[in-house]
Amino acid sequence: MTSNLLIFDLDETLVHATTEQLSRPADFEYAPYFVYKRPFLLELLIAAKPLYDFAVWSSSSREYVDAVVEEIFAGFDVKFSWAVERCIQRVDAQSNGYVYIKDLRRVQSHGYPVERITILDDSPEKIARQPRNHVKVKPYYGLEGDQELLAIAEELMVRSKR
Incomplete structure (x- = not known):
């Protein structure tokens, strides 16, 4: 049986990176950014690990x-870590800027059928081609009391049984 795959977005989903330090020390730095891990990140990874790649x-x-x-x-x-070069760049008619689309069909070459893929992302426009595979995450901007990943962990448990 094919495994379930959980794809994580990074910025404003799992971390918040900013050039201005918040009122607390950053978890780590990637110059020029101070990077803050979202609360309960480790708990989410531990809970999801037995159910997802x-x-x-x-x-x-x-x-x-x-x-x-x-x-x-x-x-x-x-299993893999993709960056902007694997996204499809499109002009956004509303902003006249660019949006970067994550087309999950590209993942099939790794042996995961689209119906077994779930993606966590704070930007629904990036996953518009397969909206049923998307778990929308409220954007994270460094708030210490954030509990979004606890709710996401529960939702992932339910999804993995489908």
Whole structure:
């Protein structure tokens, strides 16, 4: 049986990176950024590990993604880690800027059918091609009392049984 795959976005989903330090020390730095891990990140990873294989897909640079993955997934197997170069760049008609699409069909080459993939992301426009696979995460901006990942862990338990 094929495993379930859980793909994590990074910025504002699992971490908050800012050039201005918050009122507390950063969990780590990636110059020029102070990076703050979202509360209950480790608990989420521990809860999801028996049910999912892990991957990362961010619209950030390759160097940044590698550095953050090394910090927050230490001790966990990550099947692949993708950065902006694996996204599809499209013009956003509303903002006239760019949006980076994460088309989950690209993941099938790793042996995961789309119906067995779940992606955690704070940006629904990035996963608009497969909205049923998306677990929307409220954006994280460094708030210490944030409990979003506890609720996400519960939702993932239910999804893994489908």
